[in-house]
Amino acid sequence: MIKIKTTDRYNITTLRSFMTNILCLLAALVVISIIFLIAGVNPIYAISEIFLGSFGSFYGIKETITKAIPLILIGTGLTLAFRAKFWNIGAEGQLLMGAIFATWTGLTFGEALPPYIIVPLIFLAGFIGGGLWGAIPAILKIKYSINEVISTLMLNYICAEILTMLIVGPWKGKTRFGFPGTNNLPDSAILGLIPGSRIHYATLILAILCAIVLSVIIYKTRFGYEARVVGENPDAGKYAGINFLKTSLILMAISGGLAGLAGVGEVAGIHHYLGYPASISSGYGFTAIIVAWLAKLNPLYAIISGIFFAGILVGGDAIQISLGLPAATVEIVNGTLLIFLIMGDYFLNHKITFQFSSK
Numbered sequence: 001m002i003k004i005k006t007t008d009r010y011n012i013t014t015l016r017s018f019m020t021n022i023l024c025l026l027a028a029l030v031v032i033s034i035i036f037l038i039a040g041v042n043p044i045y046a047i048s049e050i051f052l053g054s055f056g057s058f059y060g061i062k063e064t065i066t067k068a069i070p071l072i073l074i075g076t077g078l079t080l081a082f083r084a085k086f087w088n089i090g091a092e093g094q095l096l097m098g099a100i101f102a103t104w105t106g107l108t109f110g111e112a113l114p115p116y117i118i119v120p121l122i123f124l125a126g127f128i129g130g131g132l133w134g135a136i137p138a139i140l141k142i143k144y145s146i147n148e149v150i151s152t153l154m155l156n157y158i159c160a161e162i163l164t165m166l167i168v169g170p171w172k173g174k175t176r177f178g179f180p181g182t183n184n185l186p187d188s189a190i191l192g193l194i195p196g197s198r199i200h201y202a203t204l205i206l207a208i209l210c211a212i213v214l215s216v217i218i219y220k221t222r223f224g225y226e227a228r229v230v231g232e233n234p235d236a237g238k239y240a241g242i243n244f245l246k247t248s249l250i251l252m253a254i255s256g257g258l259a260g261l262a263g264v265g266e267v268a269g270i271h272h273y274l275g276y277p278a279s280i281s282s283g284y285g286f287t288a289i290i291v292a293w294l295a296k297l298n299p300l301y302a303i304i305s306g307i308f309f310a311g312i313l314v315g316g317d318a319i320q321i322s323l324g325l326p327a328a329t330v331e332i333v334n335g336t337l338l339i340f341l342i343m344g345d346y347f348l349n350h351k352i353t354f355q356f357s358s359k
Contacts, residue, residue, distance in 0.1 A: 003356075007353070008349065009348070012349070017348060020344045028337045029047065035332060046319055049315065049318060050312060053317070054311035054313075054314040054315040065307070065310070066199050066270075067284075068307045069199070070263075070265060070284040071306035072306035073206070073262040073265070076211045077255035077258030078091060078288055078291075079295060080217075080227060080299070082293075082297050083218065083297050084251050086231070087148055087149045088148065089152045089153045089286075090152030090153060090156050091256070091286075094159075095259045095260065095266070096277055096280060096281065097132070097260060098125075098127065098260020099263030099266060099274060100166065101125040101126055103185070103267055105121055106268065111188070115188045119268075126264035127258075127264075129260045131252075131254070131260060132256070133159060133260075134253055134255055135253050135256065137252065138253075139245075139249070159277075163274070164276065164277065167180045181274060182275075193269070198270060203261070203262075211299040282313065287309055287313065293341045312330065316333065
């Protein structure tokens, strides 16, 4: 008879953690290659096309950075929530709510205010919108013991329906020629771009600054310590007098607020109006979950992993055209990577031993 015994690992080195990530990515690539073979596609050619499409040309690099902006912002916020073992699966809805708040602010005050006032104002509105939407599941969990995975996931759909109701109803723009969507934001509320690209540099700078600041908060402040204690040892947190409701509200407000900032960037930097949910976000809220896991819940590493997965999104668009593969291909790739990263994290923190006995 074979018995499987699981024990916790301690004193995990940075090198071991790094090598585990590399091995997980390589194993995931093997499985992805098999999927491409089943689809009748040369896996080496397909994978090379993905990375050449995103990093092999100046245009690809510019598009990769554009898509990395929301992934870095959301992924950075998720590192904080996940460290506290608060499984925020609702970043997609928080992004959309940030876009809603920013659009209302821009359309209402944009004509009357100069850019140096309205731009910070729409970012603040987006942060508040995403933060408020993120605080709802925190209250539901602490006060009513409602599982945050379910509540955050369901709030995504509620927010998407609210947005759709607004753009086909009271906010439907007169300049849309009957199509759903708001009027364009005034010029003062539109974010500047790096010439020859779609990179809205204000949001890019903000994303990098947020990653740096949140890294300091997590590792150097009392609140960061409390958030880590809440996640690692809730009983010790209660014994130490940590206010779970206050801590959860703050961390989810920050996590949701950063997703809301990503929504501001998409509306004010890319589209310039509020449209259907699928047009505002290309599933950034879900892809950023993998960004946070690959970053080992470190906000600074989220910058690198955000760029990596943005490259997969851009390269995925490229192989849809060159190889005629369906749009779901990118989701399969991302899902496979997430599964192996989660498996790697488990084996990194646990040691599996097999015990043989004659009985």
